[in-house]
Amino acid sequence: MRRKPMQGPSSNVERIFVSVRLRPLNEKEIARNDASDWECINETTIIYRNNLSVAERSMYPTAYTFDRVFSHDCTTRKVYEEGAKEVALSVVSGINSSVFAYGQTSSGKTYTMTGITEYSMADIYDYIDRHKEREFILKLSAMEIYNESVRDLLSTDSSPLRVLDDPEKGTIVEKLTEETLKNWSHFKELLSICEAQRQIGETSLNETSSRSHQILRLTMESSVREFFGNGTSCLAATVNFVDLAGSERASQALSAGTRLKEGCHINRSLLTLGTVIRKLSKGRSGHVPYRDSKLTRILQSSLGGNARTAIICTLSPARIHVEQSRNTLLFASCAKEVATNAQVNIVMSDKALVKHLQRELSRLENELRSSGATSNISDSAAILREKDIEIEKVI
Numbered sequence: 001m002r003r004k005p006m007q008g009p010s011s012n013v014e015r016i017f018v019s020v021r022l023r024p025l026n027e028k029e030i031a032r033n034d035a036s037d038w039e040c041i042n043e044t045t046i047i048y049r050n051n052l053s054v055a056e057r058s059m060y061p062t063a064y065t066f067d068r069v070f071s072h073d074c075t076t077r078k079v080y081e082e083g084a085k086e087v088a089l090s091v092v093s094g095i096n097s098s099v100f101a102y103g104q105t106s107s108g109k110t111y112t113m114t115g116i117t118e119y120s121m122a123d124i125y126d127y128i129d130r131h132k133e134r135e136f137i138l139k140l141s142a143m144e145i146y147n148e149s150v151r152d153l154l155s156t157d158s159s160p161l162r163v164l165d166d167p168e169k170g171t172i173v174e175k176l177t178e179e180t181l182k183n184w185s186h187f188k189e190l191l192s193i194c195e196a197q198r199q200i201g202e203t204s205l206n207e208t209s210s211r212s213h214q215i216l217r218l219t220m221e222s223s224v225r226e227f228f229g230n231g232t233s234c235l236a237a238t239v240n241f242v243d244l245a246g247s248e249r250a251s252q253a254l255s256a257g258t259r260l261k262e263g264c265h266i267n268r269s270l271l272t273l274g275t276v277i278r279k280l281s282k283g284r285s286g287h288v289p290y291r292d293s294k295l296t297r298i299l300q301s302s303l304g305g306n307a308r309t310a311i312i313c314t315l316s317p318a319r320i321h322v323e324q325s326r327n328t329l330l331f332a333s334c335a336k337e338v339a340t341n342a343q344v345n346i347v348m349s350d351k352a353l354v355k356h357l358q359r360e361l362s363r364l365e366n367e368l369r370s371s372g373a374t375s376n377i378s379d380s381a382a383i384l385r386e387k388d389i390e391i392e393k394v395i
Contacts, residue, residue: 013340014308015336016309016335017068017083017086017310017311018067018335018336019069019070019084019310019313020040020046020068020069020070020314020328021083021108021313022069022072022315023072023314023315023316023317024317025316025317026316035050036049036318036319037049037050037322038315038325040069043068044067044068044069045064045065045069046063046064046066046069046329047064048060048062048322050322064329066332066336067083070082072317076111076115076116076119077119080116083310084116084312085120087309087310088116088123088239088310089123090239090342091239092127092222093237094344095237096237096239096301096302096308096342096345097238097307098239098302098309098310099240099242099310099311100311100312101313102311102312102313102314102328103244103246103247103313103314104247104316104324105245105247107246107314107315107316109244109246113241114243116312117191117216120239121218124138125184136221137180137221137222138180138218138219139181139218140181140190140216141154141176141177141178141179141216141217142177142190142215142217144198144214144215145212146199146211146212146265147212147262147265148265148268148269149294150162150294150298151212152176153198153214154179154190161173161174161176163298178219194216199211211262211266212245213269214242215299216241216242217238217239218238219237219238220238220239221235222234233347235344235346236346236347242302244270247266247267247327247328268293269293269295269296273293275289276288276296280304280338280339281335282337288304304340305341307340307342308342309338311335313328313329313332
């Protein structure tokens with residue numbers, strides 16, 4: 001049965017929810033006697049503790065404020081509960097959502113996103129268990145963007161996939177595997193497959209550095225009968241869990257050969273992401289270069305589109321990484337100014353959609369007959385023609 005998506009009556013303009021997570025010094029940083037230069041002074045503010053020169057004070061702020069900041073002793077559970085849960089669980093209400101982890105390499109992105117993904121899925125399954133009156137279908141797909149090639153993490157075929165523009169669905173990845181989830185154990189099994197297939201490699205900063213951007217996409221459909229009269233309809237939405245590869249300096253990561261090439265691609269796509277966020281933070285005027293990288297093209301709707309979005313920026317407190325940390329906080333500061341317009345996504349069956357349009361057509365015809373004003377006839381006739389065309393498309 002073909003299905004035609006329709007936007008529901010509810011829409012909400014809001015900002016991207018931006019959090020910062022400061023991890024503790026790691027073993028390598030402690031061994032180097034690195035100083036810890038950043039401190040979360042309350043739940044929304046992080047400060048740079050080292051003394052700045054007069055020139056530096058004119059260039060860099062010493063305090064940064066976000067929707068939420070998490071100090072080094074905060075658990076991933078708390079980061080999820082206060083920085084991602086509300087956005088991620090929007091999917092159960094038919095609203096698209098995305099949760100990102102952004103930061104330099106070795107700052108704790110994958111660790112954070114692994115926890116957030118599992119906590120979100122556990123809550124989604126709990127929601128399903130508590131709503132027996134509704135029928136749910138969960139589908140999972142997973143991809144990585146490695147050296148600007150898109151690869152399917154649920155398939156043994158590592159051939160690059162094409163990114164295409166669909167007139168109804170927007171940007172899609174051709175031939176991407178989508179598995180219908182059976183239960184929690186099935187989800188964990190698929191997650192293990194993704195982890196095994198994702199590109200990782202050792203650098204001087206991280207023994208298991210992610211060398212690709214990973215996007216886990218859960219599509220959730222739930223049956224309802226409350227929209228558009230008696231016709232069958234359902235809510236349909238997706239939630240993206242995005243673990244970005246970390247920005248890195250070749251001089252610090254000591255990259256060479258394959259690692260250097262990977263780092264160049266990572267930095268280039270993150271630069272495009274930063275440019276997109278910066279332009280969106282200033283409003284929608286002018287060209288936004290979504291198509292300059294596969295990452296921003298695939299996630300276009302999550303960046304200022306029909307989705308609720310949360311970004312968790314991860315930081316190392318070490319003085320050696322101060323420039324990278326400032327860049328991360330600059331990105332975070334721009335991101336919190338980006339507006340999104342999330343809407344409830346209602347999918348109607350063809351039969352229900354035809355009934356809805358026929359009722360609308362009858363209503364307009366009755367209005368036209370009862371109206372004595374000739375000035376509205378041409379407008380009403382045009383509307384009737386549009387409705388006729390919509391009906392023809394789905395019959």
